[in-house]
Amino acid sequence: MGSLPHVVEDCLGFLQLFSDGSIFRSNDIQFKISAVQDHSVTFKDYLFHKRFNLSLRFYKPQHVTLNTNKLPIVIFLHGGGFCFGSRTWPHIHNCCTRLAAGLQAVVLSPDYRLAPEHRLPSALDDAVEAVRWLQRQGLRLKEDENGGDAWLSADVDFDRVFVVGDSSGGNIAHHLAVRLGSGSSEMDPVRVRGYVLFAPFFGGEVRTKSEEGPPEHMLNLELLDR
Template sequence: MGSLPHVVEDCGGVVQLFSDGTIYRSKDIGFPIPIINDQSIVFKDCLFDKTNNLHLRLYKPTSMSPSSPAKKFSVILFLHGGGFCVGTRDWPNFHNCCLKLASGLNALVVAPDYRLAPEHRLPAAMEDGYSALQWLQAQVLSDKGDAWVNGGEVDYDQVFILGDSSGGNIAHHLAVQIGAGSTGLAPVRVRGYILMAPFFGGVARTKSEEGPSEHLLNLEILDRFWRLSMPAGASRDHPLANPFGPGSLNIELVALDPILVIVGSCELLRDRSEDYARRLKEMGKKIEYVEFEGKQHGFFTNDPYSEASEEVIQGMKRFMIENSC
């Protein structure tokens, strides 16, 4: 008689992989984060992928900010973090973050869920990110599209893709897939990408990865996320993890829209973010790197109404204005 299945990978009790291949995913996370009540923003959920039963959440300001020079709302596609293994649009930290993005940037925020590992290994998350953009395009083109998108208040010529952590990784791959000009999504026009501490990996360790652990993150957690999310048998140098790995596409040959990279100086992912921005700049890409001194992973997402987060919003706003046409 064989032994009972036992846990072989454990993501803080939220996701557990057992020795027999079964997976447990908790539905009761119990976050100690209060949900912000920002009455200047309305939100609703929509099904955007019937096949995979994926929903997204739309956030819309109730009115245009008097200080905004724009006459319509820009669009922010927000791709949440979670190491490709955890996270949904209704987690309180992501929800609060999207409220702040909508109000601070005068934008319609589109926050899709995507399929999670290990049930759905990469590139499922990248495919779902693109599917959300196709949904947005379909709403614009259809006479029966969602009124929040095609009701005349939204400028779908001004779309920015913002990814946090693993969402930043997805945003990078979307930038490469879509290319400069985003002609395949017309009339939707992506103007730029904002990557917040993008979750990149590699077999060789960086100095920041080998440095002190963060309050909410350590190297063991990062490695576990990669083991659970990568295609079976793949290493951290796989192109989906390492954009500069031995088998990765030569990004120098790809035309890209502008990119803004934001990271905290105390993040384990700091060196990879800095290296990514430096390499792309050396290739002649339009990329900007901003580092926040003393900040750890998730400093904006987990506390979007802090003083530092207000600086992030102002930086995003400037980036959007500079790349609006």
């Protein structure tokens, strides 16, 4: 009889990789914060990738204070070391709510496939698919002013799209910029006008300057090297 599978990688107890290749992912995560109920912003979930059952959350400010006809779009790519995170997690939801209210913009927050079940570049491919989903909404509206989802299409400026990425989401945003190129003309009528990277996660065979600095409590070198 062979030996029983044993843990070969353990990420804080929430994600474990076993010697036989199987994976345990805990759904019992106790968050220290709860989702903010901000009535100045409404949100709605959409299935954008049917094959992988991936959804995104679309936020829209209720009361627009800026003197503008249409609102810009912010695509927010969450962090989590490519292994964790979801649009439904409280801190991610709260961040998107604040962005929508503070920037007076609509915010699109997509989920993406997570490692190690789905190796890179799966996450990047899913981010591209989220932009394509947005493109389809814009094309429907372009062909027919009454086409598509009225809640989503009203007052949305597909010509002013900005991609924001946090940590591993910043890495995805970087590669999204490389893949789409300047102006993202292939995604017409969607035009990505800029990318904002919050503490983007980059790593490789050579240490980055941030890796050489003082270790953080959770994101230490031992964990990052895995």
